[in-house]
Amino acid sequence: MTSKERFLASVRRQATDRTPVWVMRQAGRYLPEYRELKKKYSFIELAQTPELATQVTLQPLKRFPLDAAIIFSDILIIPEALGQPYHFKDGGGIAMDYLLDSAEKINALDASDIETKLAYLPAALRMTRQEIGDEKALLGFGGSPWTLAAYMTEGGSLKDCAALKSLFYSDRPLFDQLMEKVTTAVIDLFKMQIDAGIDAVQIFDSAGAFCPAPHYEAMSLQWIKRITSALPDDFPVIIFAKGMAHRKEDLVQTGASVLSIDWTIDLPSYYDTLPETVAVQGNLDPLILTASADVVRKETSRLLQSMKGRHGHILNLGHGILPSAKPENMQVLCDTIANF
Numbered sequence: 001m002t003s004k005e006r007f008l009a010s011v012r013r014q015a016t017d018r019t020p021v022w023v024m025r026q027a028g029r030y031l032p033e034y035r036e037l038k039k040k041y042s043f044i045e046l047a048q049t050p051e052l053a054t055q056v057t058l059q060p061l062k063r064f065p066l067d068a069a070i071i072f073s074d075i076l077i078i079p080e081a082l083g084q085p086y087h088f089k090d091g092g093g094i095a096m097d098y099l100l101d102s103a104e105k106i107n108a109l110d111a112s113d114i115e116t117k118l119a120y121l122p123a124a125l126r127m128t129r130q131e132i133g134d135e136k137a138l139l140g141f142g143g144s145p146w147t148l149a150a151y152m153t154e155g156g157s158l159k160d161c162a163a164l165k166s167l168f169y170s171d172r173p174l175f176d177q178l179m180e181k182v183t184t185a186v187i188d189l190f191k192m193q194i195d196a197g198i199d200a201v202q203i204f205d206s207a208g209a210f211c212p213a214p215h216y217e218a219m220s221l222q223w224i225k226r227i228t229s230a231l232p233d234d235f236p237v238i239i240f241a242k243g244m245a246h247r248k249e250d251l252v253q254t255g256a257s258v259l260s261i262d263w264t265i266d267l268p269s270y271y272d273t274l275p276e277t278v279a280v281q282g283n284l285d286p287l288i289l290t291a292s293a294d295v296v297r298k299e300t301s302r303l304l305q306s307m308k309g310r311h312g313h314i315l316n317l318g319h320g321i322l323p324s325a326k327p328e329n330m331q332v333l334c335d336t337i338a339n340f
Contacts, residue, residue: 261282
């Protein structure tokens with residue numbers, strides 16, 4: 001069974017010979033080869049140049065026996081395609097080029113011709129597929145409309161989503177107009193990625209935990225449902241809703257094939273309450289990769305043992321890999337899985 005077959009079997013909760021592994025945000029500053037590229041190119045240049053994006057995507061796969069490649073990109077390519085660019089501040093952190101803080105600016109967002117504006121992404125996906133062949137799975141991703149709109153109205157890194165929540169409460173038609181535009185663009189993005197050959201797509205609802213419980217459906221989930229219903233039937237969709245795992249019934253209703261779970265949840269008991277059609281992904285604490293090799297072995301073995309006999313588990317971190325992660329610990333993690 002190939003890595004790709006293992007991954008897709010787990011998505012469908014079918015038996016596999018071992019647990020597949022891939023790591024959120026595989027590429028990045030923890031790899032010395034990535035840091036070398038960053039001396040020559042900005043993040044934007046790396047993400048928007050297909051040859052460079054392919055090179056960065058392949059860096060972790062050349063080091064570690066991962067079962068899937070995650071295309072090197074960013075969720076904020078959607079605001080940029082709508083007309084609100086972003087950049088990285090000198091001191092660290094993300095900033096939008098302007099704040100989305102008026103009806104006029106929302107009206108000016110243009111959700112047309114996403115395919116042309118983001119043509120560099122499917123080009124990178126096709127190059128990556130050519131490099132990895134059909135042995136490994138290829139994953140695309142994007143932000144949930146709520147999370148993207150939060151970045152757009154916060155003007156950068158997320159704080160409290162006060163501006164977006166205020167818009168929801170004070171001017172629901174304008175809120176819906178913003179969400180319609182973002183949702184349309186995300187649907188186009190995912191269809192582009194599917195056409196370019198991805199095997200699954202992940203939706204990051206990273207700002208979901210800012211939603212008040214009675215309004216999570218209206219603020220976020222209904223827009224995610226709009227996306228999943230627009231994709232081909234049975235196409236694998238992974239949903240990561242940070243801090244919202246307790247809303248599992250609602251997350252299942254989005255049409256997700258896989259729920260990606262952060263490290264705060266007991267994964268076996270969570271898995272046991274899910275429908276047989278929904279798999280799980282997770283959920284090691286990313287900080288273990290900054291610790292000793294013994295800690296990595298212990299925590300990885302603990303999770304594998306706890307999930308033993310449960311088909312449909314994709315081993316992953318409970319959030320993105322940290323810049324302080326030790327590359328040698330990633331190798332230990334992969335070896336522990338292979339030898340389990």
